[in-house]
Amino acid sequence: MSAETAGPETLGSLSDEPQQDPNSQQAKEISGKSPLRIALGRLARDKIAVVCAVVVLFFVICAMFAGTISDLFGVSLETPLASERVDGLNNGLPKPEMGPPVGPFTWEHPMGVAPRTGEDNLAYWLHGCRVSLLIAFTATLIASVVGVVIGLLAGFLGGAVDKVLSFFIDMFLTIPFLLAALTLAPILNERFNTSPDYPTIQKFSLVMVLAMFGWMGTARLIRGEVLALREREFVQAARVMGMPTSRILFKELLPNLAAPIIISVSLMLPAFVALEAGLAYLGIGVTDGVSWGQTILKAATPTYFREYPQYLWQPLLGIVALVLSLNLLGDAVRDALDPKTRR
Amino acid sequence: MTQDPNARAEVEPTAVGANAAEAGERRLGDDVSDAYGSHEVNVGDLDFHIVAEHGHTASELDPDAPAVLTVDNLKMYFPVKSSGVVRRTIGHVQAVDGISFEVPKGGSLGLVGESGCGKSTTGRLITRLYKPTGGSMMFDGKDLAKLSNREMKPLRRDVQMIFQDPYTSLNPRHTVGTIVGAPLEVHNVVPKDKVLPRVQELLEIVGLNPEHYNRYPNEFSGGQRQRIGIARALTLNPKVLVADEPVSALDVSIQAQVINLLQDIQSEFDVAFLFIAHDLAIVRHFCPEIAVMYLGKIVEIGDRETIYSHPHHPYTQALLSAVPDVKQAAVGGRRERIRLEGDVPSPINPPSGCRFRTRCQFAQEICAKVEPPLLQIGKRHKVACHFAGELGAHPATPVTTELLGVDDQGSPVPGATPSNTQLTIPGYEKTWYDLRTKQTTGV
Ligand SMILES: Nc1ncnc2c1ncn2[C@@H]1O[C@H](COP(=O)(O)OP(=O)(O)O)[C@@H](O)[C@H]1O
Ligand code: SF4
Ligand SMILES: [Mg+2]
Numbered sequence: 001m002s003a004e005t006a007g008p009e010t011l012g013s014l015s016d017e018p019q020q021d022p023n024s025q026q027a028k029e030i031s032g033k034s035p036l037r038i039a040l041g042r043l044a045r046d047k048i049a050v051v052c053a054v055v056v057l058f059f060v061i062c063a064m065f066a067g068t069i070s071d072l073f074g075v076s077l078e079t080p081l082a083s084e085r086v087d088g089l090n091n092g093l094p095k096p097e098m099g100p101p102v103g104p105f106t107w108e109h110p111m112g113v114a115p116r117t118g119e120d121n122l123a124y125w126l127h128g129c130r131v132s133l134l135i136a137f138t139a140t141l142i143a144s145v146v147g148v149v150i151g152l153l154a155g156f157l158g159g160a161v162d163k164v165l166s167f168f169i170d171m172f173l174t175i176p177f178l179l180a181a182l183t184l185a186p187i188l189n190e191r192f193n194t195s196p197d198y199p200t201i202q203k204f205s206l207v208m209v210l211a212m213f214g215w216m217g218t219a220r221l222i223r224g225e226v227l228a229l230r231e232r233e234f235v236q237a238a239r240v241m242g243m244p245t246s247r248i249l250f251k252e253l254l255p256n257l258a259a260p261i262i263i264s265v266s267l268m269l270p271a272f273v274a275l276e277a278g279l280a281y282l283g284i285g286v287t288d289g290v291s292w293g294q295t296i297l298k299a300a301t302p303t304y305f306r307e308y309p310q311y312l313w314q315p316l317l318g319i320v321a322l323v324l325s326l327n328l329l330g331d332a333v334r335d336a337l338d339p340k341t342r343r
Numbered sequence: 344m345t346q347d348p349n350a351r352a353e354v355e356p357t358a359v360g361a362n363a364a365e366a367g368e369r370r371l372g373d374d375v376s377d378a379y380g381s382h383e384v385n386v387g388d389l390d391f392h393i394v395a396e397h398g399h400t401a402s403e404l405d406p407d408a409p410a411v412l413t414v415d416n417l418k419m420y421f422p423v424k425s426s427g428v429v430r431r432t433i434g435h436v437q438a439v440d441g442i443s444f445e446v447p448k449g450g451s452l453g454l455v456g457e458s459g460c461g462k463s464t465t466g467r468l469i470t471r472l473y474k475p476t477g478g479s480m481m482f483d484g485k486d487l488a489k490l491s492n493r494e495m496k497p498l499r500r501d502v503q504m505i506f507q508d509p510y511t512s513l514n515p516r517h518t519v520g521t522i523v524g525a526p527l528e529v530h531n532v533v534p535k536d537k538v539l540p541r542v543q544e545l546l547e548i549v550g551l552n553p554e555h556y557n558r559y560p561n562e563f564s565g566g567q568r569q570r571i572g573i574a575r576a577l578t579l580n581p582k583v584l585v586a587d588e589p590v591s592a593l594d595v596s597i598q599a600q601v602i603n604l605l606q607d608i609q610s611e612f613d614v615a616f617l618f619i620a621h622d623l624a625i626v627r628h629f630c631p632e633i634a635v636m637y638l639g640k641i642v643e644i645g646d647r648e649t650i651y652s653h654p655h656h657p658y659t660q661a662l663l664s665a666v667p668d669v670k671q672a673a674v675g676g677r678r679e680r681i682r683l684e685g686d687v688p689s690p691i692n693p694p695s696g697c698r699f700r701t702r703c704q705f706a707q708e709i710c711a712k713v714e715p716p717l718l719q720i721g722k723r724h725k726v727a728c729h730f731a732g733e734l735g736a737h738p739a740t741p742v743t744t745e746l747l748g749v750d751d752q753g754s755p756v757p758g759a760t761p762s763n764t765q766l767t768i769p770g771y772e773k774t775w776y777d778l779r780t781k782q783t784t785g786v
Contacts (some may be wrong), residue, residue, distance in 0.1 A: 036516075036743065232514035240470045241526040242499035255516035 036258055042336040049332030055325035059318075063133040065121040066126035073110060076121040077127060077290065085118030091303055094114035101308045111314055113283045114295075115304055125314055128292040132322070135203060135286075136272035139210035141267055146211065147218025148261060154219070155226025155295055165221075177213045184256050185284035199289045210272050217263040225260050229253055266330025270323040277319050289307060292319055397629075404631030404646050406723070408447035411615045412583050413769045414470065416441045417478035417488070423691060438464040439691050440639035441478065443717075443769040446583060451616035452469060453630030455623055455662065459687055461639040462619045465506075467583040469617065470504045471495050482583065485717070500530055503581040505587040505605075508570035511594055513560040519546070519571055520556035526578040545574040550604060567598035570604065577608065585617045624666045627651065632723070635659045638698040639690055641717060641784065645724035655720065655731040657703050680701050697729065705730045712753030716743065717774040731778060742778050772775050 002241030021237050022131035036231070062069065070076055086092050092115045096103030099112045111278035153167035184205070192201045229235065230341075238248045280293025287294065299305070301314035408751060418642040420435035422653065441460040446452045454462050467473050469480060471487055480487040485498065497725055506512035513522055523545055524538040533541060543553035560568055569589060587659040590598040608614060620626045626633055627647070634644040635658065643656040654660050661681040683702050687696055697715050700706040709729050727740040740751050750756050774785035 070620070105476075226540040231507040233508055236467075236472055237506060237512055237572075238525070239472055239503070240499065240504045241529055241575075242496040243525070243529045247529070252514055252517075256514070299347075 008207035008288035010059060039333075039336045043332060044340065046332045046336065048328055049336075052325040052329040052332065055321060056329060059129055059322050059325075062126055063130040066130040069126055070123045071124055073107075074108060075123040077119070077123050077202040079117060079119050081118075083118075085113050086116055090184070091307065093307055094118070099308060112308075112310060114298070114311065115308060116273060119313055123296060124290055125292075125318060127290040128295060129318060129322075131203070131286060131291050132276050132319075135207055135210070135276045136269055139207045139214060139272050142207065142211035143214035144218055144265055147264065148222050148254075148257065150215065151222025152257075154225055156230055156245075156249055156253065158230075161324060162223075165219075169219050169223075172213065172216050174314060179286055180213065181209055182282075191201065193304070197329045202286060202289070206276065206279065210275060210312075211296055214268055214272065217267065218261070221260045221264055222257055224305040225257055226253060229256055229331070262337065263330075263334050266317065266333050273326065274321065274323050277315075316322065355711070358699065394675070405447065405450060406702075408450050409772060411448040411480040411482065412446040412617070413479075414445070414465075414469070415479045415481070415769050417442045417465070417468060417480060418476045419461070419468055419473055420476045434691050435640050437693060439454040439468065440634070440693075442634075442639075442641045443478075444634055444641065444644060445770045446615045447632070448582075448615055449609070449613040450632065451618050453633040454617060454619045454636060455626055455633060456621065457687060458621055459690070460635060460636045461619045462621070463587050465596030465600055465636075466504065466587045466617065466619055469583070469585055470502055471499075485596075500526075500532075500579040503576040503579065503584055505572055505576050505584060505589045508591070508592050509572060511566050512572050513568055515560055518557050518559055519551075519563075521640035522571060523556075523574045526575065526648035530579060532579070541578070542574075545561040545577055546571075548577065548608070549574045557740075561664050564597075565599060569593060571599055573601075573604065573608070577612070577614075580612065581614060583615045583728075585619070586724075587619045588621060589618075591621060595684060598625070605743055622666060623651070623662055627666075627779070635662065636685060638693055640698060640727065641725075642699065642728070643726045644717070645721065645726075649721060651723045653724075653733055654727040655724070655733060656728045657705055657730075657737070658699050660734045697727075699728075705737050707741075709744075709749070709751065709753030713743075713747055713749055716746065717771055718743065718746070720778050723771050724775075725771075738778070742781065745781060747777065752778065 038135060063179070085094060085098050087095050090147065094103075094113045094115060097106065097108075098118075099106040099109050101112075109120050111125060113120055114124070150165050150169070154162045154169075188205050190203070192198055223232060235248060235252060238252050243252070276285055277293035277296065280287065280291040280322070281297045281299070282293075285291065285293055295315040299308075299315070304311055368676065417439055418437075418441055419439040420437055423434040423436060425433045426429040431601075442461075442465065444452060445491075455466060456462055456520040460582065464473065468475050469487065470493075471490070475488045478488060482502065485503070487495070487498065490498070493622045504686050518523075521537065524543045525537050526535050527541060528535075539556065542556050546556060550571050551567060551574070555562075560571065563571065569592075589605070590601050593601060602625070605616070605618075606616060616629070618626055618630050623633070631647050632645070633647060633650045634641050635644065635647065635650070641656065642660045643650065650659060651663065654663055661683050664681040685702050688698070688701055693703050694711070695711040695714075696712050697703070697706070700710040706732070713729070715727045715729045717725050718731070719725045720731060729743050730737045730753050731742055732738050741753075743749075744751060744756075748756055774783050777784045
C-alpha cells in the first residue's frame with residue numbers, strides 16, 4: 001500500500017517547479033539544482049542584467065585582445081614622428097589627413113590621433129581599457145581573498161583573534177584613502193623611478209594600494225555573515241562528527257558565503273575602475289604608461305575641449321559605460337541572490 | 344500494518360483531535376506520510392498519540408541493561424562578561440549544575456523540562472560541543488569530560504547528535520549525498536567509491552528515495568530533512584545518539600512518523616538514546632525512563648510508569664497536567680491543569696535552596712534554606728523535594744530532615760549527623776529511602 005501513499009510530501013516540494021514524478025525524465029534533469037543555480041536562472045531573466053553583462057563582456061574582450069584588435073585596425077601604440085600627424089601651428093591639433101576634428105573620418109585612425117603627440121587614440125583606448133580592467137580585477141581578487149580569509153577567521157574563531165582582526169579592520173577604515181595614496185606615490189616614485197621596470201612596479205604598487213584599502217568592507221561583511229552561520233546547527237553537526245576547523249571553514253562555511261563574496265566583488269570592481277582612472281588623473285596612478293585617466297588628464301584643457309572634444313569623450317565614455325554596467329550588473333546579481341526580492 | 348485508513352472516522356471525534364484540527368496543526372488529506380518506500384502506514388489525519396501507538400508499541404525498559412553512558416555531577420557554567428573595553432567576568436550562567444544519570448545500553452532516557460532549563464546544554468556537553476566546567480561523563484571506559492579535542496575525535500564516531508531544526512541543521516549548499524557521506528570522509532572509514540552505496544543504504548533506512556542523493560536540502564520537506572539529519576547521525580554506527588528535540592519543529596502528523604523511525608532505528612541498530620523534549624507527551628512512547636529538569640538540575644527521574652502515574656515532584660505534576668490525555672479526553676474527563684505562576688528565574692542567580700521554590704505552591708521555609716537532595720524513593724525513582732508526595736498527598740512535614748540533619752524549618756540540629764549516603768550516584772541503588780516509614784528499604 002506504500003506506492004499509492006506517495007504524495008507530494010514524499011517527492012519533496014521543489015521550490016520553483018511544479019510537483020511532478022521524481023522518476024520522470026524531466027525530474028532527473030531538474031534534480032540537483034543548487035541555490036546559486038536558481039539565482040543564476042533568475043539573473044538570466046533580468047533584461048537590464050543581460051544588457052549590462054554584454055557591455056561588460058565587450059570591455060573584457062577589448063582588454064584581453066587589445067593587441068590583436070589594434071593590429072586588425074592597423075593601429076599601434078608606436079608613434080613614428082609627431083610632426084607627421086599633428087600640426088604644430090594649430091595648437092598641435094591633428095592634421096586633416098588624420099581624421100576629425102579637422103579632416104573627414106579615416107579608417108587609418110578610426111578614433112583619430114592625440115593632439116601634440118599624434119598617438120593613435122584607438123590603440124591607446126584599447127590598451128587603457130586593458131590596464132584599467134587588469135588593475136581593477138587583480139586588486140579586487142587580492143582584496144577579496146584577504147577580506148574573506150580575515151572575515152572567516154575573525155567570525156569563526158572569535159575571542160582574541162576576532163578582537164585583533166577587528167582592530168585592524170577599524171584601523172584601515174580610519175586611514176583616508178586619498179591621503180595615503182598621495183603620500184605613498186612620491187615615496188614609491190623616489191625609490192623606484194630609476195628602475196627599468198618602473199611601469200610594472202607602478203602598476204603593482206597601485207594594485208597593492210587599492211587592495212590594501214579595499215579588503216575591509218569584504219572582511220566586515222564576511223565576518224558578520226560567519227557570526228550568523230556559526231550558530232547554525234549544520235556547523236555544530238560538523239563539529240560533532242569531528243570535522244577539522246579548516247574543513248569547516250572552507251568546505252562548510254565558504255560555499256555559504258558565495259552571496260556576500262559576489263556582492264563585495266560587485267561593489268569593488270566598478271569602484272576600482274573609477275579609482276584607477278581618478279588616481280591616474282591626479283598623477284599618482286599609472287603615470288608612466290597607458291591609462292584612461294592619463295588621457296583624460298591630457299584632454300582636459302580648455303583649448304582641446306573646445307576644438308577637439310572627442311579626445312576627452314572617448315576615455316570618459318569608456319569609464320562611464322564600464323562603471324555603470326558593472327554597477328547595474330552588481331545590483332541585479334545582488335537582487336537575484338536575495339530570496340526576499342525574488343520576482 | 345493492519346490498520347485500515349478508512350478506520351480513522353472512528354477516532355476522529357475526540358476532543359483533542361477536534362481541537363488540533365481547529366488549530367490547523369494537522370494537514371488533512373491522504374498525503375501526510377513523508378516517507379518513501381514501505382516503512383510507513385498511511386495514517387490519514389490522525390493525531391500524534393494515535394499515530395504513535397499505531398503499530399509501534401512503546402519501548403520497554405530493560406532494568407538489567409548495563410549503562411553505556413554515565414554522567415556524574417556534570418556542570419556547565421557560562422561566564423557572563425561585562426560590556427565595555429575590559430570585559431570582566433561578572434557572573435556565571437549555571438546552565439547545567441550538577442546532574443547525574445545513566446543511559447542504558449540500547450535504551451533511551453528522556454530529558455524533559457521547560458525551555459532554558461539546560462537540556463540542550465546537556466546534549467552539547469555529551470557530544471562535547473562544550474567542555475564541561477565540572478563532573479564526568481564515562482563512556483567506554485573513558486571520561487569524555489577530560490579528553491582533549493584530539494583525543495575526542497575517534498570517540499565522536501560513537502556519540503552522534505540529531506538536531507532540533509531541520510532547516511538549519513543541513514548545509515544548504517551541499518547535496519544530500521555530501522551531507523550524509525561527510526562523516527565517512529572525515530573519519531576516512533571507507534574508500535571513496537564505497538561512500539555512495541553507503542549513503543544510499545542510509546537513505547533507504549530512514550525512508551527516503553536513495554536516488555535523491557544528488558538533491559539539495561531545499562528540495563525536501565521538514566520531515567524529510569529531519570530524516571536526512573538522522574541518516575547523517577547514523578552514518579558512523581554510533582552507540583549513543585543525542586536527539587535534541589528532534590520533532591518539535593515538525594508538523595504534528597509528521598512528528599509521530601519520525602518518532603516511529605527513531606524507534607525502528609533503536610531496535611534495529613541497538614543505539615542508546617538521550618532524547619530531549621520540552622514536554623512529557625513526546626517522550627511517552629519513546630523513553631522507558633525519564634528525567635525531569637528544572638533550572639539546570641534534575642528534579643525527578645524514574646521509569647515511565649512512575650513518572651506518568653505517580654510523580655512525586657510538584658514540578659513534574661505541573662508539567663504532566665499540561666499533557667493532553669487521549670484516554671481521558673475520550674471519556675470527557677480531563678486532568679486539572681496546574682498553572683505555574685511567574686517566570687523561570689535567571690540561571691545566573693538561581694534561588695537558594697530548592698530552585699523551584701519561587702513557583703512552588705508547597706514551598707516552605709526549609710525550601711529556601713536547604714537544597715533538597717535527589718533522593719531515591721523507589722526501585723527506579725528519585726526525586727528532589729522536601730515535601731515529595733503524590734499529587735494531593737504531599738506530606739505536611741519535610742521528609743528529608745533526618746537525612747540532612749536539620750529541623751522542619753531547615754536549621755541544622757546540633758549534634759545530628761546527616762545519614763545521607765546515597766545522593767549522587769548516577770544509577771539506582773538496590774536499597775532506597777521509603778517515604779512512609781522514613782527507613783531505608785530494599786527488595
Ligand atoms: N553558549 C552560551 N552562552 C551563555 N549562556 C548560554 C549558552 N548556551 C545556553 N546558555 C544559557 O543556558 C541556559 C540553558 O540553555 P539551554 O541548554 O539551551 O536550554 P534548553 O535547551 O533547555 O531550552 C539558558 O539560560 C541559556 O540562556
Ligand atoms: S522542595 Fe519545596 S519548593 Fe522545592 S519543589 Fe519541594 S516543596 Fe516545592
Ligand atoms: Mg534547547
